[in-house]
Amino acid sequence: MTENKKPKKFFHNLKLEKMVALSFTVLVISSTLIIVFVIFIPFSDEGFSELSLYVYREDLDTYVTFGYPAGLYTDRNASIFFVVKNFENKVAYYQLQIKLTKLSQNLSTMFPLSSSISYQMYSNNTYEKILSYATKAEKESPSQFNDHYIWEPTNTTLYVNGNVLLFLGGDRSIKIVFELWKFDTEEDKFVYTGVFTFLELFITVV
Amino acid sequence: MRAKIRKSPISFGFFFIFFTVITAQSSFAQLEQDAANSIQNAQEKLIEVIILLEESETKKIEIKDLVVRADSARNLIKEASDKYLEGDYDSALQKANSATEQLDQLIEEITETAGSSKQKSRLIFSLLGSISALVSVALVFIFFKKIYPWYKTKQLEEYGKLVIVYEETSKAVKDDRE
Numbered sequence: 001m002t003e004n005k006k007p008k009k010f011f012h013n014l015k016l017e018k019m020v021a022l023s024f025t026v027l028v029i030s031s032t033l034i035i036v037f038v039i040f041i042p043f044s045d046e047g048f049s050e051l052s053l054y055v056y057r058e059d060l061d062t063y064v065t066f067g068y069p070a071g072l073y074t075d076r077n078a079s080i081f082f083v084v085k086n087f088e089n090k091v092a093y094y095q096l097q098i099k100l101t102k103l104s105q106n107l108s109t110m111f112p113l114s115s116s117i118s119y120q121m122y123s124n125n126t127y128e129k130i131l132s133y134a135t136k137a138e139k140e141s142p143s144q145f146n147d148h149y150i151w152e153p154t155n156t157t158l159y160v161n162g163n164v165l166l167f168l169g170g171d172r173s174i175k176i177v178f179e180l181w182k183f184d185t186e187e188d189k190f191v192y193t194g195v196f197t198f199l200e201l202f203i204t205v206v
Numbered sequence: 207m208r209a210k211i212r213k214s215p216i217s218f219g220f221f222f223i224f225f226t227v228i229t230a231q232s233s234f235a236q237l238e239q240d241a242a243n244s245i246q247n248a249q250e251k252l253i254e255v256i257i258l259l260e261e262s263e264t265k266k267i268e269i270k271d272l273v274v275r276a277d278s279a280r281n282l283i284k285e286a287s288d289k290y291l292e293g294d295y296d297s298a299l300q301k302a303n304s305a306t307e308q309l310d311q312l313i314e315e316i317t318e319t320a321g322s323s324k325q326k327s328r329l330i331f332s333l334l335g336s337i338s339a340l341v342s343v344a345l346v347f348i349f350f351k352k353i354y355p356w357y358k359t360k361q362l363e364e365y366g367k368l369v370i371v372y373e374e375t376s377k378a379v380k381d382d383r384e
Contacts (some may be wrong), residue, residue: 020357091259091273093280125287130256130280132273148270185257 047088047133051096051180051195054081054153063145063153068199072174074165075206078158080199082178084151086131087139093183095190096127098156100164103173109194112179119167121176124190127154160203172203234295241286241295244302248283251309252276258316272316279308 054063056079069078086092099118107113134142134149145153158176168174180195255276262269286301 017361091256091262091269093256125284128280128284130259130273130277132259132270148273183253183256185253185260188253 047090049088049092049094049180049182049193049195050083050085051178051197052083053178053197053199054083055079056081056153056155069158069201071202071204072158072160073204073206074160079155080158081153081155082127082151083145083153084129084131084180085142086133086149086151087142088182089133091130091132093130094128094151095124095181095183097124097179097181098122098127099177099179100167101175101177102168102171103175103200105175107175107177107196107198109196112181112192112196113177118177119164121159122156127156158199158201165203165205168203172205174201174203175199176201237295237299238290241290241298241302244299244306245283245286245290248279248286248302248305248309251306251313252280252283255279255309255312255316258313258320262316262320268319272312275308275312279305279312282308 052065053068054065055067055069056062057064057067063081063083069080072078082096084094084096086094097112098121099113100121101113101118105113105117129151131151132148134147138147138149143150175198177196177198180193181190182193183189184191259269259273259276262272282301282305286298286305289295289298289301
């Protein structure tokens with residue numbers, strides 16, 4: 001009686017019918033589970049977008065991620081390059097919005113900077129691009145600047161004019177925020193992706 | 207009467223200029239309207255293409271080239287919008303129409319490619335279905351020809367091992383019977 005309860009003896013005590021019935025039950029349950037997983041829980045690889053800023057170094061003839069401008073002058077512009085990479089697993093219609101705000105302003109991945117607390121440096125449709133997506137292999141070893149899923153380094157001019165100074169009031173410490181938006185075909189409009197980057201700068205009035 | 211006759215060429219000239227200006231203004235307004243409509247139409251087509259391209263991801267269509275062309279059309283629409291804002295409605299209309307043409311072509315190509323891809327997947331599924339059906343029939347055949355006879359033999363062997371055991375009934379039951 002006690003021997004029957006031992007797991008090792010379990011299968012020995014089963015009759016042939018029981019073995020066959022058990023095998024069929026296991027087969028049916030595992031097949032059902034596999035079908036349910038394949039149909040209702042498809043394999044999904046979470047996608048993301050990448051936004052980065054670069055400075056072009058003529059002496060090195062390349063884009064680098066150091067030596068960003070620290071200040072802006074009213075009599076001369078600064079130049080910066082942005083790069084966007086599509087790892088979203090689907091085609092994306094991107095829009096990059098460049099906004100200027102006070103240094104003390106908090107930034108969020110949930111909400112973009114509203115027009116009441118920021119100054120739009122370019123109209124919304126200035127920087128737009130449709131990009132195809134990186135494959136699994138491309139995700140594992142992505143190219144740096146040139147490929148079908150990359151918005152190649154795009155130059156943008158950072159400037160200070162009368163409107164900027166008017167917006168800032170007496171403040172001279174600013175953030176220039178680069179927000180990445182993406183067209184949502186369901187909402188039929190561009191929506192904020194939550195991806196942003198920024199530069200902290202000090203304005204000198206000349 | 208003479209004065210009236212003398213004035214008539216002047217009046218004619220005035221009315222001619224007036225009507226020319228009015229006609230030019232109305233055709234200019236018409237051109238502006240056409241350009242605006244054409245840009246709007248191109249933008250709607252672009253969204254249609256984006257939706258098709260997004261869907262194409264699930265259909266495993268090669269889309270790199272299609273995306274580049276869609277982006278080129280988008281750029282054309284932007285140029286048309288810029289021209290429209292500058293008041294160059296003629297160029298705006300031309301660019302918007304050109305973008306629409308490109309996008310129409312893209313829609314056609316994507317739909318065709320998606321159609322052929324769908325056909326391909328249908329063919330693959332039918333082939334897989336046929337193979338599965340054949341395998342199932344083969345399995346059923348093997349089951350009845352090999353497995354079931356083996357099972358029956360085993361069952362008989364198991365039954366053959368059975369031994370009738372006569373248990374002695376307990377004393378209490380024995381007494382009751384007596």
